[in-house]
Amino acid sequence: ACLLGAYRPAHRLSDPQRHVRGRLTVRDTVVRTRTRSISLIRALLRQQGCRVPSGSAEAFVQRVAALPLPGRLLSTIAPVLAIMRHLNAQLAYSDQAIEQLAAQDARVQRLRTVSSIGPVSATACVASRLDVRRFRRAHQVEAYLGLVPRERSSGETQRRGHITKAGPTRMRWLLVQAAVSILRRRPPEAEALRSWALRIAARRGKQIAVVALARRLAGILYALLRDGTVYAPRPAPQHPSPGVTLPA
Secondary structure (H helix, E strand, C coil): CCCCCCCCCCCCCCHHHHHHHHHHHHHHHHHHHHHHHHHHHHHHHHHCCCCCCCCCCCCHHHHHHCCCCCHHHHHHHHHHHHHHHHHHHHHHHHHHHHHHHHHCCHHHHHHCCCCCCCHHHHHHHHHCCCCCCCCCCHHHHHHHCCCCEEECCECCECCEEEECCCCCHHHHHHHHHHHHHHHHHCCHHHHHHHHHHHHHHHHHCHHHHHHHHHHHHHHHHHHHHHHCCCCCCCCCCCCCCCCCCCCC
C-alpha cells in the first residue's frame, strides 16, 4: 500500500523546529492574555465614562496611568495593570529569544526581506511543516495553509465559499496580519502588492483583498524557500490605485 501511494507519508518535526514552535506557542499565550487584559480594563473604564486613548499595547499601562481616574476605579483595575507590566516584560524576553533564533537561520533572514514579514512570522514559517520538498507549487502551500476557498461544485456548476481555514492557524493568522500591515502602512517596497490588493478591494471588498494578499505572500515565501533567494519587489504600476481606504 505504501509503494502504491495509498498512504501519505507523515512529516515529523525536528527537535529544533519543536523548540521554536514551543517558544512561539508561549508567545501567543502571553499575547492573548495581554489582549484579554486590555479588553477587560477598557470595558471597566467605559462603564464609568472613561476612554483610553489609542496606541500600542506595550504603552497601554502608561496611557491608563495618565488618566484622572477615581481612587475606587483605580484600585479595581490595579491587579490587572500589575499583571500587564509582568506580561510586557515576559513578552519582551520572548521577542528577544525569537530574534536570536532568527539571526542564526539563513532561511529566516531571506524571508524577512519581504515587507511586513518580521522575525516572528519568518520563524513561524520555517518552524512549520512548510517544507518545500512536500509541495510542488505555491498553490499547494496556499491550500495547506487554508487560504483557498471551499469548493462545493456539482456537475458543471461551480460554487466557492469562504476559505477553508485548514492547516496551521498561527501561520495563516500571521500572513493575514502582514497583509493588513501592507495595506495600512504603505511600505514603498510593497507598493506593487498593495496596488494589486486595492484593485481587488475595489471589485470584491476589503476582506477578500486582505485574504488574497495573504495568499500571495504565502506563495512568495514558498518561492524564496524553494529557490534560496531574497525578495526582489516589482516596480509599482504607473496607473493610480483605486480610492479604497482601510479603517485605522
